[in-house]
Amino acid sequence: MPSKMKNLLMRALKTLVFPACVCLFFAIATRGKLFTSRSVLVILRQSVLPAVVIMAMMPNLTLGMMDFSIGAVVIASAIIGGNLMNMTGTGIPGLLVFSVLSAIILTSFTGFLNNKLRVPILVIALGLMLVYEALPKLLFPGNDGGAIIKVKYAMLAQQPYIFIVFAVSFAVFYILVNKTTYGHNIRALGGNDELARRAGLNVDKIKQICFTTSGFFAGIAGALYMASNGQVNSPTAFSSMTTVMDAFLGLFLGIFLSRFCNVAIGLVIAVVTMTTMSNGLVTMGLDATYRDIVKSVVLFFLLAFSGNQPYIVRMRANRKRGAAADREYQKQISA
Amino acid sequence: MKKKPILRAMQVNKNFGPTRALVDVDFLLYRGEVHGLIGENGSGKSTFSSIIAGVQSADSGSFELNGEPYLPRNMVDAQNRGVGMIVQEQGTIGSIDVASNIFTGRLEEFSKFGFVNMKQITARAQQILNDIGAGDIDASAPTMSLNFEDRKIVEMARVMVADPDILIVDETTTALAMKGRKILFDLIKRFRASDKAVIFISHDLGELMNVCDRVTVLRDGRVIDTLSGSDITEDSMRRLMVGREFEDHYFRSDFVCSYDEEVVLDAQHITYGSFTNLSLQLHKGEILGICGLSDCGMHELGKVLFGIEKSLTGRVVLPQDGTQVKNPHIAVKKGMGYLSKDRDRESIILNASILDNVELPSMRLLSNAVGYISAKSERRLAQEQIDVLKIKCRGPKQRLTELSGGNKQKVVFSKWLGCDSDILILDCATRGIDVGVKAAIYRLLEQIKKKGKSVILISEELPEMIGMSDRMLVMKDGKITAEFRRSEDLSEEDIIRYMI
Numbered sequence: 121m122p123s124k125m126k127n128l129l130m131r132a133l134k135t136l137v138f139p140a141c142v143c144l145f146f147a148i149a150t151r152g153k154l155f156t157s158r159s160v161l162v163i164l165r166q167s168v169l170p171a172v173v174i175m176a177m178m179p180n181l182t183l184g185m186m187d188f189s190i191g192a193v194v195i196a197s198a199i200i201g202g203n204l205m206n207m208t209g210t211g212i213p214g215l216l217v218f219s220v221l222s223a224i225i226l227t228s229f230t231g232f233l234n235n236k237l238r239v240p241i242l243v244i245a246l247g248l249m250l251v252y253e254a255l256p257k258l259l260f261p262g263n264d265g266g267a268i269i270k271v272k273y274a275m276l277a278q279q280p281y282i283f284i285v286f287a288v289s290f291a292v293f294y295i296l297v298n299k300t301t302y303g304h305n306i307r308a309l310g311g312n313d314e315l316a317r318r319a320g321l322n323v324d325k326i327k328q329i330c331f332t333t334s335g336f337f338a339g340i341a342g343a344l345y346m347a348s349n350g351q352v353n354s355p356t357a358f359s360s361m362t363t364v365m366d367a368f369l370g371l372f373l374g375i376f377l378s379r380f381c382n383v384a385i386g387l388v389i390a391v392v393t394m395t396t397m398s399n400g401l402v403t404m405g406l407d408a409t410y411r412d413i414v415k416s417v418v419l420f421f422l423l424a425f426s427g428n429q430p431y432i433v434r435m436r437a438n439r440k441r442g443a444a445a446d447r448e449y450q451k452q453i454s455a
Numbered sequence: 456m457k458k459k460p461i462l463r464a465m466q467v468n469k470n471f472g473p474t475r476a477l478v479d480v481d482f483l484l485y486r487g488e489v490h491g492l493i494g495e496n497g498s499g500k501s502t503f504s505s506i507i508a509g510v511q512s513a514d515s516g517s518f519e520l521n522g523e524p525y526l527p528r529n530m531v532d533a534q535n536r537g538v539g540m541i542v543q544e545q546g547t548i549g550s551i552d553v554a555s556n557i558f559t560g561r562l563e564e565f566s567k568f569g570f571v572n573m574k575q576i577t578a579r580a581q582q583i584l585n586d587i588g589a590g591d592i593d594a595s596a597p598t599m600s601l602n603f604e605d606r607k608i609v610e611m612a613r614v615m616v617a618d619p620d621i622l623i624v625d626e627t628t629t630a631l632a633m634k635g636r637k638i639l640f641d642l643i644k645r646f647r648a649s650d651k652a653v654i655f656i657s658h659d660l661g662e663l664m665n666v667c668d669r670v671t672v673l674r675d676g677r678v679i680d681t682l683s684g685s686d687i688t689e690d691s692m693r694r695l696m697v698g699r700e701f702e703d704h705y706f707r708s709d710f711v712c713s714y715d716e717e718v719v720l721d722a723q724h725i726t727y728g729s730f731t732n733l734s735l736q737l738h739k740g741e742i743l744g745i746c747g748l749s750d751c752g753m754h755e756l757g758k759v760l761f762g763i764e765k766s767l768t769g770r771v772v773l774p775q776d777g778t779q780v781k782n783p784h785i786a787v788k789k790g791m792g793y794l795s796k797d798r799d800r801e802s803i804i805l806n807a808s809i810l811d812n813v814e815l816p817s818m819r820l821l822s823n824a825v826g827y828i829s830a831k832s833e834r835r836l837a838q839e840q841i842d843v844l845k846i847k848c849r850g851p852k853q854r855l856t857e858l859s860g861g862n863k864q865k866v867v868f869s870k871w872l873g874c875d876s877d878i879l880i881l882d883c884a885t886r887g888i889d890v891g892v893k894a895a896i897y898r899l900l901e902q903i904k905k906k907g908k909s910v911i912l913i914s915e916e917l918p919e920m921i922g923m924s925d926r927m928l929v930m931k932d933g934k935i936t937a938e939f940r941r942s943e944d945l946s947e948e949d950i951i952r953y954m955i
């Protein structure tokens with residue numbers, strides 16, 4: 121087998137080994153209940169929202185910036201999109217367009233402040249999270265800052281539409297990351313911003329584009345969130361963070377998997393794996409508290425294993441070499 | 456034939472706060488010329504060259520490039536106008552591939568509607584690498600998979616993308632082994648042959664003599680003199696750089712191999728990296744030289760002796776009390792000091808002040824019974840070291856990021872001198888340091904030896920080895936191939952035979 125092919129197969133195997141183990145475990149533990157065609161569709165459908173949220177978080181994360189306000193942006197754009205759709209009667213296209221536009225405005229504003237104030241993104245994101253959580257209440261005081269849409273518009277969150285939205289989002293994300301100057305520039309900037317600046321990259325502009333792109337995906341996530349819930353209330357006191365928690369867990373696993381495969385593909389596999397785990401635990405009858413604990417513990421172990429893998433490999437090799445050197449030394453002495 | 460000027464600098468000034476980095480600098484560079492720029496650390500060489508390369512701007516003065524006014528806005532602007540620079544520090548991004556590194560900032564040239572053609576970029580990058588004689592580097596490989604030298608070669612390829620008329624080489628050769636040096640010197644030859652020009656910055660005076668047509672000497676930001684032809688000698692360069700005549704001896708004046716019989720460090724059948732079952736002993740009051748080619752294992756050996764890397768077999772022991780050196784904590788506690796070759800990554804904290812760096816191994820000496828360290832004693836220690844090693848700085852609180860390369864190296868040295876170490880392991884201690892400071896460090900080593908302290912001197916510079924060591928261990932492919940004792944008759948040729 122040519123080495124390139126072998127290498128590709130090995131990488132594919134490494135990418136899929138953990139997801140396959142998770143599937144196998146839950147297939148046995150739930151006696152196959154989790155993998156009926158209906159359950160699989162549910163898992164895939166439930167994976168779409170966190171997957172799109174991850175796409176919103178990934179560009180900034182590549183630059184070393186964790187934007188914690190993204191959950192608040194998703195909810196704010198859902199409420200704004202839902203209300204504007206109701207006001208204009210534009211239906212699902214309106215929901216998508218208004219959600220995306222509002223999210224782009226909000227994340228662009230985050231990027232603008234980040235560039236102009238030169239304050240760490242953590243500080244800005246936490247501050248703006250409160251502002252974005254309060255924003256719907258200011259804009260739509262009549263609905264108490266929330267939005268309700270008609271049941272017929274919930275079909276955006278049903279198959280096949282949800283998968284069409286996902287496919288389009290994924291295609292845009294994949295192309296942006298892998299095939300455009302934008303994707304290459306953010307990787308260069310994430311690697312070493314000073315060198316990238318010296319090489320002539322417009323660092324502030326690239327960062328701003330990153331936030332704007334992030335808004336595009338956050339807006340799509342917002343529309344999906346609105347459609348899948350039917351009614352969304354404005355959050356308070358950082359509660360928007362819970363919206364992105366599933367995405368966070370998938371994000372860490374996705375970053376681990378991206379060592380063996382393309383980052384975009386790794387993220388999707390990661391989200392599906394985490395959703396499978398979540399649904400598997402539900403099927404096994406665990407309540408929400410224990411589900412979160414189990415998911416977190418599995419993730420900790422996985423990250424610890426991946427983080428220490430080079431060390432483990434080196435330790436094994438060292439042990440072998442040490443033993444060989446000892447034997448050689450004993451021979452020399454006896455000779 | 457009359458030489459044509461390619462670059463002219465007139466009355467260039469640059470200040471960093473109260474420090475005058477450049478004072479009325481006039482400089483002329485001709486086509487077909489390799490022009491050396493030398494001076495002590497902090498003399499303004501890197502500042503001047505970085506202004507030419509567009510990294511920073513001058514406060515006043517002017518430049519002419521090919522007779523036209525030249526004022527680059529940034530590095531890319533300078534590159535587009537024909538000035539490329541290979542920098543002293545690492546200048547590649549590890550997280551992207553080699554081709555993307557070579558074309559960072561130029562991807563638009565290979566894009567249509569924002570879509571980048573990676574195949575074309577990789578092919579072009581490979582072509583450039585082949586062209587400079589580095590065809591063994593794969594343009595599609597992740598940059599982080601390359602070693603330090605290959606990453607420097609990638610930088611050279613990046614500079615060549617814009618096909619510059621002027622190449623600035625800023626103290627790059629110290630980071631290069633044989634392969635990288637060959638590529639660099641071939642490039643320099645090519646520039647000279649094609650009527651382009653090179654500004655060559657180095658502390659290696661022999662290298663400067665071999666490569667340069669003219670050499671300009673800077674001291675305290677001022678141009679002292681420009682030497683050409685037979686005037687370029689090591690003595691004249693040293694004298695102009697330092698501003699005084701050197702004493703008779705640069706290295707140790709004696710040729711006596713003198714040290715106590717007492718063994719202070721004993722390494723028995725240690726194995727790590729490229730060496731296996733290696734044994735050595737260091738004696739009280741001895742300067743033990745370890746030399747060889749860069750990849751012979753001597754740098755790894757230094758790390759094992761200090762406990763940074765764990766030997767896979769055998770052990771490193773301090774016979775005085777039988778302590779086994781298992782890690783740097785034990786080593787420092789027992790009075791050992793280590794100076795790494797990779798200064799910026801392993802020997803200093805760049806974002807901290809001189810004071811923070813110098814006091815790091817001395818905390819236990821500075822603190823009282825309850826662990827309190829007085830600000831006064833901290834400051835006194837740092838100031839003492841600044842004075843002893845003549846570190847050019849505004850004061851102990853200045854951050855290391857603001858110091859020149861050589862002054863950073865002095866801070867590393869002062870760190871271990873400050874805590875009065877009994878055993879010093881110095882890995883390329885004088886790398887990137889100017890002749891004046893080198894001489895001072897050699898005097899310091901002599902004093903350390905006289906006090907009965909011991910030094911392991913790991914170096915690729917043979918004159919330094921011969922000039923300073925009591926005993927010399929020559930390494931090749933992880934093995935000790937020869938041992939020499941200090942002697943007046945010992946020559947570089949004697950040693951090289953066992954290195955290569």
